[in-house]
Amino acid sequence: MSMIPVNEPLLPGRELEYIADCIATGWISSAGKYIDRFEKKWAVYCGRKFGVAVCNGTVALELALSSLDIPAGGEVILPSFTIVSCLEAVLRNNLIPVLVDCDPRTYCMDLADVYRKITPKTAAIMPVHIYGHPVNMAELIPLTLEHHLIIVEDAAEAHGSECLVDGVWRRCGSFGNVSTFSFYANKNITTGEGGMALTDDPVIAAKLQARRNLCFGAKERFRHEDRGCNYRMTNLQAAMGCAQLERIDQFLSRKVDMASKYNLALHGLPLQLPHVEPWAKTSVWMYAIMLEDSATFDAVEFSRRLMDRGVQTRPFFMGMHEQPVYRNMGLFKDTHCPVTEHIYRRGLYLPSGQAITNEQIEQVCDAVHQVLR
Numbered sequence: 001m002s003m004i005p006v007n008e009p010l011l012p013g014r015e016l017e018y019i020a021d022c023i024a025t026g027w028i029s030s031a032g033k034y035i036d037r038f039e040k041k042w043a044v045y046c047g048r049k050f051g052v053a054v055c056n057g058t059v060a061l062e063l064a065l066s067s068l069d070i071p072a073g074g075e076v077i078l079p080s081f082t083i084v085s086c087l088e089a090v091l092r093n094n095l096i097p098v099l100v101d102c103d104p105r106t107y108c109m110d111l112a113d114v115y116r117k118i119t120p121k122t123a124a125i126m127p128v129h130i131y132g133h134p135v136n137m138a139e140l141i142p143l144t145l146e147h148h149l150i151i152v153e154d155a156a157e158a159h160g161s162e163c164l165v166d167g168v169w170r171r172c173g174s175f176g177n178v179s180t181f182s183f184y185a186n187k188n189i190t191t192g193e194g195g196m197a198l199t200d201d202p203v204i205a206a207k208l209q210a211r212r213n214l215c216f217g218a219k220e221r222f223r224h225e226d227r228g229c230n231y232r233m234t235n236l237q238a239a240m241g242c243a244q245l246e247r248i249d250q251f252l253s254r255k256v257d258m259a260s261k262y263n264l265a266l267h268g269l270p271l272q273l274p275h276v277e278p279w280a281k282t283s284v285w286m287y288a289i290m291l292e293d294s295a296t297f298d299a300v301e302f303s304r305r306l307m308d309r310g311v312q313t314r315p316f317f318m319g320m321h322e323q324p325v326y327r328n329m330g331l332f333k334d335t336h337c338p339v340t341e342h343i344y345r346r347g348l349y350l351p352s353g354q355a356i357t358n359e360q361i362e363q364v365c366d367a368v369h370q371v372l373r
């Protein structure tokens with residue numbers, strides 16, 4: 001029996017044509033028309049003034065925090081339930097991570113916990129739109145205004161997701177002083193590897209541009225006034241991004257369609273299906289489900305049983321406060337995030353890639369039914 005992969009990209013449009021153009025013209029490095037085009041078009045799509053393309057979403061976050069020049073020792077509040085990229089961005093900028101628990105239904109950061117953890121040292125908040133469901137920005141924005149806090153928005157899973165703020169639907173990626181995306185192969189649009197930082201502030205944009213490119217001197221190239229790194233994206237990657245972006249509406253509606261098929265077929269099982277708040281539109285990056293307490297096994301066993309039936313899944317994130325590497329560094333000794341701990345042990349996501357067929361969705365649902373029968 002062939003296995004249904006947890007994620008496969010779909011490259012059905014002009015990807016090959018644009019990449020062939022790069023090769024034919026020799027523009028294969030980090031300058032070229034596709035870089036400019038991809039940055040402009042993605043910024044416009046997200047309602048931002050500036051886009052700065054980089055080589056992945058992890059460094060996009062690191063560069064975003066760097067560009068804000070928060071003094072060392074400042075605290076950044078972020079969810080424990082996320083990928084290590086978020087925490088690494090904080091640590092690599094010599095800032096202090098303060099972890100918060102998550103909402104048991106949307107899996108996004110718990111804003112009451114954010115509120116509790118604001119101190120005079122808090123400099124920034126990093127909302128992460130988990131599995132495509134937005135953080136409630138209508139609640140978070142007033143909080144950050146009241147306490148003069150910076151928002152670094154991680155929208156790596158939320159291409160095209162929207163959040164209702166003051167009666168207006170706004171796209172994720174539009175909310176941060178700096179907002180970041182990943183275009184990794186399993187994201188809703190992909191460049192293979194890739195990322196971008198977005199901002200409306202020209203000073204921040206200039207820092208992002210300089211620091212992704214080693215801060216070469218403006219007058220004298222090899223005279224450096226600031227520190228940077230090589231985080232550049234190639235024109236080849238941007239070419240793919242341009243082609244993917246042309247089809248984003250189709251990609252998104254297919255994801256919504258996929259989720260409604262799953263919802264219909266899995267309804268009534270001892271599972272918590274994805275919850276979508278009335279103020280949210282999700283990109284359905286991943287179709288995430290959680291075993292209810294009545295199920296007698298955990299997510300590891302659930303995943304194993306699905307794999308036996310040809311269905312590949314991925315477990316939920318292990319909370320940052322439980323990660324051995326950070327515990328061994330002495331971090332998070334007094335951090336407790338009971339919801340994060342619980343969902344990590346009970347949740348996984350089903351095959352959710354662009355390339356999944358309706359037949360495969362049915363096979364996945366059959367397998368889930370068999371396992372939970």
Ligand SMILES: *Cc1c(COP(=O)(O)O)cnc(C)c1O
Nearest residue numbers: 056057058083085156157182184
């Ligand atoms: C994928 C992802 C990243 C990292 O992106 P890469 O391009 O893989 O480095 C960062 N944050 C979140 C929430 C992600 O899902």
